[in-house]
Amino acid sequence: MIKFAYTILYVQDVVKTVAFYEKAFGFKHRFISPGNEYCEIASGETTLSFASVELAKTNLSGGFKESSLKEKTFGIEIGFTTDNVKKTVQSALDAGAILLEAAKTKPWGQEVAYVRDPDGFLIEICTPME
Secondary structure (H helix, E strand, C coil): CCCCCEEEECCHHHHHHHHHHHHHHCEEEECCCCCCEEEEECCCCCEEEEHHHHHHHHHHHCCCCCCCCCCCCCCEEEEEECHHHHHHHHHHHHHEEEEEEEEECCCCCCEEEEEECCCCCCCEEECCCC
């Protein structure tokens, strides 16, 4: 059996990024490596993890494109569901996120908004699908 277990975002400062996710969304970290180069947060059934760019470079000898607020966002997003999209978006903005798209109701009834985290990653904040 194959199970989607985790997503790792490569970031400049793992501790700073984790602090953002804890403040913005109320998550708590459940593991951080002794050198602060890797951290996992308790975010539900699927783990969201962060690894330092330096650690990532040791894993990917051919390199990779780093996320940056100076560039357009990647064509990928992480999504968080909530019963109160506007409140969650405001919490993210208060923690340092950048608003890309204010909350809108989609034709299928789901409320959806988009922000970027301080590392430039795209986050969808939406109501759950029934």
